[in-house]
Amino acid sequence: MSSKISLTRYLVEQQRIDGHIPSELRLLLEVVARACKSISQAVNKGALGGVLGTAGSENVQGEVQKKLDIIANEVLIEANEWGGHLAAMASEEMDSIYVVPNRYPKGEYLLLFDPLDGSSNIDVNVSIGTIFSVLKKGNDDPTTAEPVCEQDFLQKGSQQVAAGYCVYGPQTTLVLTVGDGVAMFTLDREQGSFVLTQEHVKIPEDTKEFAINMSNMRHWDEPVKRYIDECLQGKEGPRGKDFNMRWIASMVADVHRILTRGGVFMYPWDKREPNKPGKLRLMYEANPMSWLVEQAGGAATNGRQRILDLQPGHLHERVSVILGSKNEVERVTSYHTKV
Ligand code: AHG
Ligand code: MN
Ligand code: MN
Secondary structure (H helix, E strand, O other): OOOOOEHHHHHHHHHHOOOOOOHHHHHHHHHHHHHHHHHHHHHHHHHHHOOOOEEEEEOOOOOEEEHHHHHHHHHHHHHHOOOOOEEEEEEOOOOOOEEOOOOOOOOOEEEEEEEEEOHHHOOOOOOEEEEEEEEEOOOOOOOOOOOOOHHHHOOOHHHOOEEEEEEEOOOEEEEEEOOOOOEEEEEEOOOOEEEEEEOOOOOOOOOOEEEOOHHHHHHEOHHHHHHHHHHHOHHHOOOOOOOEEOOOOOHHHHHHHHHHHOOEEEEOOEOOOOOOOOOEEHHHHHHHHHHHHHHOOOEEEOOOOEHHHOOOOOOOOEEOEEEEOHHHHHHHHHHHHOO
């Protein structure tokens, strides 16, 4: 008999033994995982499946949408709309919220996602992924509640009840938290199921590796310039050690590396669009990743505040992101706050 633990068994045990999640949330997460499996199939087919290239449209951020951005968005909507666990969904690729149609039963959860993260890497066969976050609609009783609206989604990241991502790389790996640490599941393609391959993920508190898009250096704020400059001085500088750098340009892949071996990831505010707080999206990218990182013993701030404490003002809000190994994140944050 195999001692492998499937995602299904892990979730059942989270529900039954540990009482961490209600059955509706367990079933919802199973559906999200199934959708990720379909997206993984499409990603793997690449040019053979006609999924590469642009779709010829733009999203609400003014970014050109790739075919896979649209495909992944549709897969997630179609998989999740009929199950009866959700009230509505929100996506980086949709201007406004998607309310579960009246022909389906409604539930109390809200699902948010970045259907395809790392779009610029799709056509060049580099790791990409899906990021998701689950919130609970304020009023628990779906029969008496007001119709769901955008306001219901505007909850702090600390209110999330589940968060995760699926990275489509050399392996397809689903990474999940329901508030009881971080677990990783590798897709077994022969069996068609996600198998638990790491539990109690822990990010080392110290690191010698940073991830930032260095081409934006001239636009950065002083605290970020100072931090990176000190890293670059290596052994001879104030840090007294040499640093290594990685930038994959897929947040999922960069965060996956950090959860695996530590590091600090930064997409800070910069002067290119001074009125916008950063590039990454609070609700679809920063909140779920920050919760995963904190659950693994790391930290996540916008340079001044814990990301999970930020009150979102609107659905597509952007945010400055500094996350990863605790001591490095605290150092960068202190450079912003102690002048
Ligand atoms: P998306 O593909 O969902 O728009 O996200 C891309 C994000 C993130 O994954 C990555 O860290 C960053 O944008 C890369 O940005 P640059 O191309 O500016 O380096
Ligand atoms: Mn993204
Ligand atoms: Mn995306």
